[in-house]
Amino acid sequence: MLKNFILFSALFILCIFETSLFPNLFPSAVSPDILLIAVIIWSAKNGFENTWKRSIIAGFLLDALSLGIIGLNALSFSIVAFLTGSLTGRFFAPRNAWAALNLVSLVIIGTVVHFLIVNPLAYYASFFNFNPGAFLSLLQIKKLALEIFYNLIMLAIAYWPIAKLENFLNGREYKLASK
Amino acid sequence: MPEKYFSAKLIKLILISVVCFFLIFLNPKGFFNPVRNILIRLGYPFQKTSYILSGNLMETFAFFGSISELKKENEKLIKENLNLSAQMAELADQKKENENFRKQLELIPRDKYEIESAFVISIDSHNSGSWILIDKGANKGIVSGMPVIVSDGILVGKISEVYGESAKVSLITDIASSINVTDLETEARGIVKGEYNLGLILDMVEQTDVLNEGDSLVTSGLGGSLPKGLLVGHIQKINATQDKLFQQAVVIPKVKYSRLDIVHVLKN
Numbered sequence: 001m002l003k004n005f006i007l008f009s010a011l012f013i014l015c016i017f018e019t020s021l022f023p024n025l026f027p028s029a030v031s032p033d034i035l036l037i038a039v040i041i042w043s044a045k046n047g048f049e050n051t052w053k054r055s056i057i058a059g060f061l062l063d064a065l066s067l068g069i070i071g072l073n074a075l076s077f078s079i080v081a082f083l084t085g086s087l088t089g090r091f092f093a094p095r096n097a098w099a100a101l102n103l104v105s106l107v108i109i110g111t112v113v114h115f116l117i118v119n120p121l122a123y124y125a126s127f128f129n130f131n132p133g134a135f136l137s138l139l140q141i142k143k144l145a146l147e148i149f150y151n152l153i154m155l156a157i158a159y160w161p162i163a164k165l166e167n168f169l170n171g172r173e174y175k176l177a178s179k
Numbered sequence: 180m181p182e183k184y185f186s187a188k189l190i191k192l193i194l195i196s197v198v199c200f201f202l203i204f205l206n207p208k209g210f211f212n213p214v215r216n217i218l219i220r221l222g223y224p225f226q227k228t229s230y231i232l233s234g235n236l237m238e239t240f241a242f243f244g245s246i247s248e249l250k251k252e253n254e255k256l257i258k259e260n261l262n263l264s265a266q267m268a269e270l271a272d273q274k275k276e277n278e279n280f281r282k283q284l285e286l287i288p289r290d291k292y293e294i295e296s297a298f299v300i301s302i303d304s305h306n307s308g309s310w311i312l313i314d315k316g317a318n319k320g321i322v323s324g325m326p327v328i329v330s331d332g333i334l335v336g337k338i339s340e341v342y343g344e345s346a347k348v349s350l351i352t353d354i355a356s357s358i359n360v361t362d363l364e365t366e367a368r369g370i371v372k373g374e375y376n377l378g379l380i381l382d383m384v385e386q387t388d389v390l391n392e393g394d395s396l397v398t399s400g401l402g403g404s405l406p407k408g409l410l411v412g413h414i415q416k417i418n419a420t421q422d423k424l425f426q427q428a429v430v431i432p433k434v435k436y437s438r439l440d441i442v443h444v445l446k447n
Binding site for chain 1: 189191192195196198199200201202203205206211214215218220221226227229230232233234236237245300301302303304310312340347408417437
């Protein structure tokens with residue numbers, strides 16, 4: 001119960017950072033997606049089976065607090081978590097010498113997938129029209145490149161605290177189980 | 180063989196996707212508004228604190244970055260101050276003339292608005308120029324549809340959703356935005372629309388009307404949703420083609436939306 005409360009609080013705070021703190025610190029049209037980074041780190045460490053619930057809750061929180069379409073980020077995070085878990089299991093072993101590079105690759109792939117899911121669906125669901133020409137314009141590609149860059153910086157900053165949180169939560173579970 | 184492809188994980192993902200798609204298309208019905216209201220109320224103090232904190236941080240970084248420019252800036256400001264003192268006397272006359280013009284054009288005098296000032300506590304982090312969140316809501320008598328301005332009558336957007344202690348403002352650069360405007364110099368009428376959150380486009384101006392680069396566009400008051408006389412922007416470039424029914428122009432907004440701190444809601 002306490003573990004769930006701590007996890008929900010952590011997700012809530014990350015969501016506040018993403019919706020209110022970062023947009024002011026990054027005044028261009030792009031800001032880092034820290035919840036996406038957290039989902040990728042968790043699913044790389046624990047797999048999709050142990051991460052899907054967190055992905056959905058993180059997505060719903062972000063949809064609600066960013067005044068977006070409910071369900072959109074939840075869908076995207078779930079798909080990214082599944083993809084990350086599958087890729088980690090088959091290609092990117094978490095504890096080899098290339099672990100850091102593997103994580104960087106996962107973040108890049110995750111950011112691209114998230115971008116490709118959220119943006120068209122957001123336009124379509126809001127306005128019932130979607131212009132592929134405008135979506136694939138140079139500006140959107142530049143936006144995606146900037147988003148990947150910011151997410152990689154956020155990965156470097158946020159990896160340690162998120163990994164620590166995960167170890168803390170797993171440690172609590174272990175202590176409770178051994179009692 | 181089918182079991183290999185339809186693992187439990189994949190089935191779970193498919194189910195989650197189906198549920199999420201269903202929820203996405205339920206959004207226009209407003210089913211999730213009670214839940215969203217609760218979460219926004221919960222997040223409101225944190226959002227306000229973190230937005231103000233990040234604003235202060237940006238100012239601190241900007242200050243340190245500008246230290247080398249301070250001496251030059253200081254000399255420039257002293258010169259500017261002397262010029263401005265001379266201009267003040269001239270402007271006093273122009274102000275009187277402006278008030279007379281306003282009366283003639285039947286524009287609403289600025290001091291007749293009932294204004295509610297509000298801090299910006301969140302902005303659209305993915306499509307800059309779509310919306311902002313302010314720290315006043317139903318508790319201050321704000322309702323959907325109220326216009327939102329900055330400084331002396333520059334239109335920023337309209338209230339689109341209201342919560343207990345906050346409200347969402349749809350900016351004029353939002354793709355769904357559409358405002359009736361008049362060219363202040365030539366009295367040409369048209370509609371300003373948001374363009375994929377990149378800027379503004381003036382459209383539906385008749386070919387017989389005159390547009391000039393640099394002209395100011397103000398709200399015309401048609402439709403009744405916005406008062407007359409609020410500044411929208413200036414014409415940057417005119418797209419005149421003979422084969423189209425209407426003229427178009429690119430409009431530069433007067434305000435940089437990523438730098439908004441305080442806005443004013445017109446309550447009457």
